[in-house]
Amino acid sequence: MSAANPAPSFPIPVPDADTQPFWDGCARGELLIQRCASCGRWLWQPRPICSRCQTPDPPWTRVSGAGTVASWTVIRPPTLAAYSELVPFVVLLVQLDEGVRLLGYLVDERGDLLRTDGVAEGLAMGSRVVLRFHDQAGTILPSWTLAV
Ligand SMILES: [Zn+2]
Incomplete structure (x- = not known):
């Protein structure tokens, strides 16, 4: 660049x-x-x-970061330029087992952002999730993958 x-x-x-x-x-x-x-x-x-x-x-x-999907949405274009090559992807609202709710990405086992609308992953309200961490340009963000 x-x-x-x-x-x-x-x-x-x-x-x-x-x-x-x-x-x-x-x-x-x-x-x-x-x-x-x-x-x-x-x-x-x-x-x-x-x-x-x-x-x-x-x-x-x-x-532990374990919890359930309380809500989710699919991010599609138009987006900020930084996200243009990553869409579609899912943002989750996760209810931790402790009762508080946090936002994060749906990621794969390595913590990489999943390019998905969640359907292929079987995403549903109440799905159990496992904590991962996603490195977004050097900032480490809590993110989740679906529990198997
Ligand atoms: Zn108090």
Whole structure:
């Protein structure tokens, strides 16, 4: 690519004080979710205090990432330029077994984005999923594959 025609870039998350531990965990291949030390509530999205009891600094807890498909959608053209060669692909809303819901891609066993509309994979509401991690231009994102 020339400087006049740079490669298209993916939108990437910008960590802040509340989310840095989450992204650091992803980079290590660990899914970390906050859990209130006082009332036990699992918290998503990251926050400085418990949304139920207002206890500060909920500790980060490693979870397996196992859960079920709560919803999903197929991304088709038109998209941002960075995604133009990847469509169609699936974005999942996963309900972790801990009860919180996260967004992520449907990927293969290696964590590579599946170019699919989900039909061939048998995707359905309530399908069990297994955590993987997807490297999107150097940012490690939690993603899932269907459990077999
Ligand atoms: Zn609490």
